[in-house]
Amino acid sequence: MDPLISHCLRCGTCCRKGGPALHLADLPILQNGWLRPEQLITIRKGELAYSPKTGRAEPLKRELVKTANRSGEWACVFYDELRKECSIYQHRPLECRLLQCWAPEELMAVSGRDTLTRGDILGPDHPLLESMTQHERDCPCERLLELVASLQTGQPLPMAAAEHLAESIKKDLAFRSLAVQRFNLSLAMELFLFGRPFLKILAGHGLLVRENGHGLHLQWQD
Numbered sequence: 001m002d003p004l005i006s007h008c009l010r011c012g013t014c015c016r017k018g019g020p021a022l023h024l025a026d027l028p029i030l031q032n033g034w035l036r037p038e039q040l041i042t043i044r045k046g047e048l049a050y051s052p053k054t055g056r057a058e059p060l061k062r063e064l065v066k067t068a069n070r071s072g073e074w075a076c077v078f079y080d081e082l083r084k085e086c087s088i089y090q091h092r093p094l095e096c097r098l099l100q101c102w103a104p105e106e107l108m109a110v111s112g113r114d115t116l117t118r119g120d121i122l123g124p125d126h127p128l129l130e131s132m133t134q135h136e137r138d139c140p141c142e143r144l145l146e147l148v149a150s151l152q153t154g155q156p157l158p159m160a161a162a163e164h165l166a167e168s169i170k171k172d173l174a175f176r177s178l179a180v181q182r183f184n185l186s187l188a189m190e191l192f193l194f195g196r197p198f199l200k201i202l203a204g205h206g207l208l209v210r211e212n213g214h215g216l217h218l219q220w221q222d
């Protein structure tokens with residue numbers, strides 16, 4: 001942080017680093033349609049996320065819902081690169097309203113507190129709630145990533161672990177595929193409802209997955 005900065009320079013750096021996590025205080029902007037579920041992404045319990053408090057990536061103890069990223073980039077989906085501004089500025093989420101990169105105390109004070117879950121956003125009567133809950137039950141992310149964390153990077157994977165990871169990837173993909181067909185889900189809605197596929201999450205942990213004719217083969221990236 002530059003000690004000479006004392007106000008927002010509209011440099012866009014914070015919006016290019018990714019979108020905010022949503023909090024209970026953001027429910028009204030969802031209820032009024034300024035933010036829609038398909039503009040959000042779920043980071044599931046157990047996934048690594050950057051903690052502004054420790055400055056490190058840490059496993060989440062509770063899921064987070066964030067504004068999605070622009071395709072193939074870290075930047076928040078609402079950041080307008082040409083105009084260098086937020087396209088929902090009047091209705092931007094709490095964390096964006098509190099963020100002052102030169103004085104992060106207010107943001108720190110709410111970080112990780114009163115965050116919204118998918119269930120909060122969908123509401124108790126939503127027709128997709130049951131599918132989301134079933135996926136959470138059948139394809140839990142936290143246990144899978146605990147297994148990955150117990151493996152030695154760069155070493156051959158123990159057979160039992162490799163089989164378990166491959167089965168989990170297939171189960172996750174099969175569940176998504178069925179749900180997409182049944183509910184006619186867009187990719188964006190899938191990412192909100194079920195988070196990122198295990199395949200992508202494991203790649204972020206350094207594990208490459210290939211189809212080799214006998215099934216899925218996992219190995220550490222070089």
Ligand code: SF4
Pocket residue numbers: 014015018019020067076077078079080085086087088089092093096
């Ligand atoms: S919602 Fe707006 S202010 Fe917040 S990160 Fe996205 S573009 Fe930036």
